[in-house]
Amino acid sequence: MASGRFRKLVALFAALAIIASACGGGDGDSAATDDSGGSSAEDTSTGTDTGSEEEAEDIGADDSADGSEIESADAVTEIPVGGTLRFGMQTEAGSLNPTNTGLNRGPIMVATAIFDTLVVVDAEGQWHNNMTESWTPSDDFSSWDVKLRDGIEFSDGLPFNADAVIKTIEAFLADPLTSLVFKPAFDPENPIEKIDDMSFRINAMGPNAAMPLYFAEQLGMVGSPAWLDAAAENPELDQEPIGAGPFVLQERSQDSSTILVRNENWWRDDVEVYLDAIEFFPVPQPGTRANQLIVGDLDVIHGTASLMILPLRGADEDILRVEDNSGEEFFFAMNAQVAPFDDIRVRKAATHLFPKQDYEEFVNQGASLLADSLFSPESPWHDPSIQQEHDMPELAAPLIAEYCAEVPDSCTDGKVNMEYQYDTNLSNDTIFDLVSDAMSDHFNITVQSIPNDVHIQEVIFGQYNFASWRYHGFSDPDVDTxxxxxxxxxxLSINWSRNCNEERDALIVAQRQTQDFDERYAIWQELQANLRDSYQYVLATHTNWTVGAGANVGGLCDAVSPEGASLPCQTRGVPRLDQVFLQN
Amino acid sequence: MRFVVRSLLQLVLVLFAVTFVAFGALNYLGDPLFNILGPIALEESGPEYAEVRAEARAQFHLDDPFPVRYGRWVGDMLTGDFGRSYSNQVTVRSILADKLPVTVVLMVYAQVIAIAVSVPWALWTASRAYRFGDKASTVVSFTMLGIPVFALTVLLFWLFAIRWQIFPTRYEDETIGQRLTSLFLPAVALATPLIATYQRLLRTDLISTLQEDFISVARAKGLPKWYILFRHALRPSLFSLLTVFGIQVASLIGGSLVVERQFQIPGIGFEVVEAIFRDDFPVVLAVVVVVSVAFVAVNVLVDLIYTFLDPRVDFNG
Known part of the structure; x- marks a missing residue:
């Protein structure tokens, strides 16, 4: 009798297993792609060479289960057209209107596919014309005459011309928040003026040899004038952007998915867009994002967290991984306008206490390069002599004692009172635990874990003491000055640490007036030393933006500019998707 | 009729209490103008934004007294106007229309699984009360009750979606089959504590019912055991289960906050978590209202089912 029951139970489990297996989606990928980019660019730009580097690694690309040789993307004779790419993004945007919101890397990728950009930047950091035909500077680089490419139309049929560009840039500069980043680069009286239907002049705030680079991302995204007008009246239309890029928005549900379909009238006639559609999903948890790629529920993902990068490195599937350490630093900004970090002794003490070794061991785990300056060792601007002291609590103690003796109001029980602010997520929680533990002998720390947008707002307003932050890292450092x-x-301040230094300002102006790399490098060496000695940032890592793609994805590194320059597989987590294709 | 009127009054009272507390809390915890405008809402941002601030205050009636604002909000809500999301300016009504059906399907799915498993299980254990199978079932059901939904969610996700890849790791909705497949694990995570709860309650009531005289008569008539269980014992034993069924709607919604996030299900649970992080109060308020209405409505429905199960029950009496 008992054995009969057992047989029934086994049969039940077997039946359930069969049903479950039939319902589940298997990962039947067999082909792999070896994307290789970085062929030398045709030099048509006036930009400077910053040589950002990427590491593209096709794990196990030469192995396949059936022993057959796996073709590389270059070897595919006929690129398959069609299919929907599923992309897992790190973050979602409230708005997709680049003129009125600070887009972070996920949304900027969506926006790039919809709008395209006026210029593009190659793997060496040089800019190239994209939707423009030429950029002609004045003798002193204080103004630039820009000619637009003919024959471009927005996806609503309106012409792409100087009026459209001027309208977009004026909208940028009129917005109280987005203008914070871009306004300082322009002449406040007359930032932009029309020359003719297809040409306009940009007037810079003083000489600016790097001006075209400003238009390689958000500022270079031009919206249809009709849509911009409509969105100004009805903010709901910020969710339905209209541009002239390779893809057109089909459907969007915030926090759920954003679907783009191929723009059949894209202006590029030298290349074909292969994908029928792209579906972007916000997947905030980095581990989940990695797992969804590995099991084949997503085709491409991007992100910066070690919880995503390390599983991809360890994945035994044919996962293409492209790592970019060249841009963005993760650091802790210290507000130099408010006690206690208005005192350089406190900033020095916090820097000395930073547990970089533990940070590497327990948080970073080799996922990113540790940072001592704003430039990673892969950057041509890097100066190896610039080092930031860390793991030196013995140096912090006398500084704190001296400070508390002088400013007792900012201290309790011999420790400095401070607030540590970060945006809520699992990685930042872990970092907080580690850093606060290392600082707790000398600081009374109040934690403020808040949503990302509130965190950004409070830092911009200077309503913080000590905040985790990530910024800088543009291909030319002038754009970040x-x-x-x-x-x-x-x-409202985008000098996050509110640290004013006139000597630094003079150096920034000086490097802007020349295109000679050696001359600029020498100035940037001084600038880096100045930054180190002002103790405004506790630098942690050079952010590793990693893009992972399944074996069924090709063409990730195949994008080229209209002038034939090879474009990088990704720029700080943003791949260009117009040349991407899906293999069965 | 009296029952319907009483139920409606109950609904109005619950809604008033819930919305008043929620509206008050969301208006006094933080500055609504800051949530609408961001940093330029603050005076410190400078006089150049004074006009923008004044316009927003007028548009959202922020200078009106609290009762007036509350009254206006309730009036709008009754016409189906929940306002616009602070985050993306989309109407809250369209957000609800987009997300709510997914969550409703998930909750119904969880309840169906819970009933489908717990009722036969309770019948089986009640018919073998205090024997080995029943005692083993007690251990299993208490284990199921003891595992928190969030832990079970992660466990199921890792085992069945990542490790064995039997189910997808994210919600897919192109076909009904895809929806049911991708919602299966989340539904099981939500249903697991319900299964144990329902099984325990129904088992206890069934054991009690099986000792009634009319069951002895049925047995004496030589009716088959399964017939007695289904035809005579089950119906009068369902009261406790039904009561808990109604109450569990609230816990299901609470569980959906966790489950939907883990499985990336674009439902109301995922949305409300994101809305809370973004201080998107119109969305949070609308969800509070919807949940309250659903809770009261389901419990009224449960009361009506009582009268079907036992005609002696008369709520009008």
């Missing part, structure tokens, strides 16, 4: 100058400190 707005975050370092005295002129950008105000009620």
């Amino acid at each position: 707005a975050f370092l100058t005295c002129s950008t400190i105000g009620a």
Whole structure:
């Protein structure tokens, strides 16, 4: 009798297993792609060479289960057209209107596919014309005459012309938040003026040899004038952007998915868009994102967390992984305008206490390069002599004692009172535990774990003491200087640490007036030393933006500019998707 | 009729209490203007934004007294106007229309699984009360009750979606089959504590019913055991289960906050978590209202089913 029951139970489990297996989606990928990019670019730009590097690794690309040789993307004679790419993004956007919101890397990728950009940047950091035909600077680089490419239309049929570009840039500069980043680069009286239907002039705030690079991302995204007008009246239309990019928005449900379909009238006639559609999913948990790629429920993902990068490195599937350590630093900004970090002794003490070794061991785990300056060792701007002291609690103790003796109001029980602010997520929680533990002998720490958008707002307003932050890292460092100058400190400030240094300002102006790399490098060496000695950031890592793609994805590194320059597989987590294709 | 009127009054009272507390809390915990405008809502951002601030205050009636604002919000809500999301300016009604059906399907799915498993299980254990199978079932059901939904969610996700890849790791909705497959694990995670709860309650009531005289008569008439269980014992034993069934709607919604996030299900649970993180109060308020209405409505429905199960029950009496 008992054995009969047992047989029934086994039969039940077997039946359930069969049903479950039939319902589940197997991962039947067999083909792999070996994407290789980085062929030398045709030099049509006036940009400087910053040589950002990427590491593309096709794990196990030469192995296949059946022993057959796996073709590389280059060897595929006929690229398959069609299919829907499923992309797992790190973050979602509230708005997809680039003129009125600070887009982070996930949304900027969606926006790039919809709008395209005026210029593009190659793997060496040089800019190239994209939707523009030429950029002609004045003798002193204080103004640039820009000619637009003919024959481009927005997906609503309106012409792409100087009026459209001027309208977009004016909208950027009129927005109280987005203008914070870009406004300092422009002449406040007359930032842009029309020359003719297809040409306009940009007037810079003083000489600016790197001006075209400003238009390689968000500022270079031009919206249809009709859509911009409509969105100004009805903010709901910020969710339905219209541009002239390779893809057109079909459907969007915030926090759920954003579906783009191929723009059949894309202006590029030298290349074909292979995908029928792209579906973007916000997947905030990095581990989940990695797992969804590995099991084949997503085709491409991007992100920066070690919880995503390390599983991809360890994946035994044919996962293409492209790592980019060249951009963005993860650091802790210290507000130099508010006690206690208005005192350099406290900033020095916090820097000395930073447990970089433990951070590497327990948080980073080799996922990213540790940072001592704003430039990673892969950057040509890197100066190996610039080092930031860390793991030196013995140096912190006398500084704190001296400070508390002088400013007892900011201390309790011989420790400095401070607030540690970060945006809520699992990685930042772990980092907080580690850093606060290392600092707790000398600081009374109040934690403020808040949503990302509130965190950004409070840092911009200077409503913080010590905040985890990630910024800088553009291919040319001049584009990032707005975050370092005295002129950008105000009620709303993008000089995050609100640290004004006139000597630094003079150096920034000096490097902007020349295109000679050696001359600029020498100035940037001084700038890096200046930054180190002002103790405004506790630097942790050079962010490793990693893009992972399944074996069924090809063409990730095949994008080229209209002038034939090879474009990088990704730029800080943003791959260009117009040349991507799916293999069965 | 009296029962319907009383139920409606109950609904109005619950809604008033819930919305008043929620509206008050969300208006006084933080600055609504900041949530709408961001940093430029603050005076410190400078006089150049004073006009924008004044316009927003007028548009959202932020200078009106609290009761007036509450009254206006309730009036709008009654016409189906929940306002717009602070985050993306989309109407909250369209967000609800988009997300709510997914969550409803998930909850119904969980309840179906819970009933489908717990009722036969309870019948089986009640018919073998205090024997080995029943005692083993007690251990299993208490284990199921003891595992928190969030832990079970992660465990199921890792085992069945990642490790064995039997189920997808994310929600797919192109076909009904895909929906049911991708919602299966989340539904099981939600249903597991329900299965144990329902099984325990029904088993106890069944054991009690099986000792009634009319069951002895049925046995004496030589009716088959399964017939007695289904035809005579089950119906009068369902009261406790039904009561808990109604109450569990609230816990299912609570569980959906965790489950939907883990499985990336674009339902109301996922949305409300994101809305809370973004201080998107119109969305949070609308969800509170919907959940309250659903809770009261389901419990009224449960009361009506009592009268079907036992005609002696008369709520009008």
